[in-house]
Amino acid sequence: MSTHFAVEPALEMLLIAIAQQRDQAAFRQLFNAVGGRLKGYAVKSGANDKDADELVQETMLLVWRKAHLYDPTQASALTWLFTLLRNKRVDLLRRNKHNLISADDLYLEPESAQSEHDAEPLQQEIESDRNQHIVRNLLQHLPTEQRIILYKVYFEGKSHSEISDELALPLGTVKSRLRLALSKFEVLARQHFLWLLIIQMTNY
Amino acid sequence: MASYHPNDELLMRFSAGMLSNALGVLVACHVERCPHCQEKTRIYEQFGGELIAESDDAELPADLLDKTLARLSDEAEPAPVKVSGNVPRPLQRFLPDDVSQIPWKGMSKAIKEFRLPFGDDEFDARLYKIAAGKQLPEHTHRGREFTLVLSGSFSDNAGAYHAGDFVLADTSVMHRPRAHAEQDCICFAVLDAPLKFTGWFGALVNPFMR
Numbered sequence: 274m275s276t277h278f279a280v281e282p283a284l285e286m287l288l289i290a291i292a293q294q295r296d297q298a299a300f301r302q303l304f305n306a307v308g309g310r311l312k313g314y315a316v317k318s319g320a321n322d323k324d325a326d327e328l329v330q331e332t333m334l335l336v337w338r339k340a341h342l343y344d345p346t347q348a349s350a351l352t353w354l355f356t357l358l359r360n361k362r363v364d365l366l367r368r369n370k371h372n373l374i375s376a377d378d379l380y381l382e383p384e385s386a387q388s389e390h391d392a393e394p395l396q397q398e399i400e401s402d403r404n405q406h407i408v409r410n411l412l413q414h415l416p417t418e419q420r421i422i423l424y425k426v427y428f429e430g431k432s433h434s435e436i437s438d439e440l441a442l443p444l445g446t447v448k449s450r451l452r453l454a455l456s457k458f459e460v461l462a463r464q465h466f467l468w469l470l471i472i473q474m475t476n477y
Numbered sequence: 478m479a480s481y482h483p484n485d486e487l488l489m490r491f492s493a494g495m496l497s498n499a500l501g502v503l504v505a506c507h508v509e510r511c512p513h514c515q516e517k518t519r520i521y522e523q524f525g526g527e528l529i530a531e532s533d534d535a536e537l538p539a540d541l542l543d544k545t546l547a548r549l550s551d552e553a554e555p556a557p558v559k560v561s562g563n564v565p566r567p568l569q570r571f572l573p574d575d576v577s578q579i580p581w582k583g584m585s586k587a588i589k590e591f592r593l594p595f596g597d598d599e600f601d602a603r604l605y606k607i608a609a610g611k612q613l614p615e616h617t618h619r620g621r622e623f624t625l626v627l628s629g630s631f632s633d634n635a636g637a638y639h640a641g642d643f644v645l646a647d648t649s650v651m652h653r654p655r656a657h658a659e660q661d662c663i664c665f666a667v668l669d670a671p672l673k674f675t676g677w678f679g680a681l682v683n684p685f686m687r
């Protein structure tokens with residue numbers, strides 16, 4: 274897992290190259306770097322092989338169309354890719370239903386995006402990189418029992434009570450395990466904001 | 478800013494793209510205007526990014542990249558439109574721009590409803606309007622009922638709820654909500670689907686309780 278870490282700053286640079294130069298070589302590189310893992314995620318969240326391939330293709334087409342909206346100060350490349358995959362999945366699942374809601378209605382695009390990319394690329398890279406690093410660390414150190422619950426939420430969409438039935442655990446236990454996992458996230462997020470503040474202040 | 482928020486479970490399922498249609502729209506309407514929940518959503522999305530990072534590198538068909546390249550077009554997605562008006566964006570296409578034009582269906586003088594067409598297997602969606610200063614009969618809920626206050630405000634014995642607040646009532650809640658006197662209170666509610674006629678309206682539909 275730690276081997277991915279070195280790859281990530283490059284993913285952000287690829288997205289920026291796609292946005293600014295409409296760079297097809299960068300697009301190929303990105304596709305090769307993340308396509309398989311996007312499919313892996315899609316399969317874990319219940320897609321069959323064919324649908325998973327379609328989801329990868331549609332997500333990558335969205336990358337091409339939306340790259341100029343990617344803001345490295347808001348999200349790491351992988352987090353942004355996650356939101357595109359999630360949205361496409363929502364839309365594909367609803368494709369055959371006439372209830373009209375699309376993922377674009379549900380998930381707001383951050384308004385601050387675009388054209389500021391070249392402001393202070395180094396600092397931005399540090400920010401999103403550090404961000405993802407913190408989340409990674411946290412995930413890696415989460416006890417298995419807490420991870421399992423998070424996986425069931427992300428890949429199976431399970432609610433607390435469904436998880437408690439499935440794992441034959443009291444509902445209270447499921448809730449407190451999830452709360453434990455989340456409280457660690459929040460503490461780390463807070464520390465991280467502090468760290469960002471320090472970077473910003475030392476830059477003035 | 479809102480004082481009552483969706484719980485972490487709902488926000489996480491929302492961030493993961495795993496909420497059913499109606500409940501997803503309801504949570505989206507709250508998050509759109511709640512910086513607190515936007516912050517949490519951002520953390521849960523990072524978590525999703527991390528799950529992609531650690532996903533298996535599944536095998537793709539050899540020609541998928543070429544097929545994808547062949548479909549790249551020059552048009553870029555337009556930048557998002559800024560949200561305006563009183564109606565949350567996820568609801569905009571289902572409601573008139575002017576909310577006073579909503580064709581309410583009256584159940585009584587105190588409360589009117591407007592059914593929203595995006596229910597799903599799990600939940601029904603509708604708007605309620607409680608007339609200014611009116612109090613509803615005491616009632617409980619046969620299932621879960623998630624409510625987002627869109628405009629105005631109401632109180633019950635547990636608290637006061639204002640625009641943006643997200644409230645969950647279920648079978649354990651017995652209450653007599655009253656809209657505050659200054660204006661009508663409009664709520665967006667999502668309730669367990671099989672219990673269509675026994676939710677908030679149960680008390681009103683039941684003739685013995687009139």
Ligand SMILES: [Zn+2]
Pocket residue numbers: 479481482483507508511512513514515
């Ligand atoms: Zn909130």
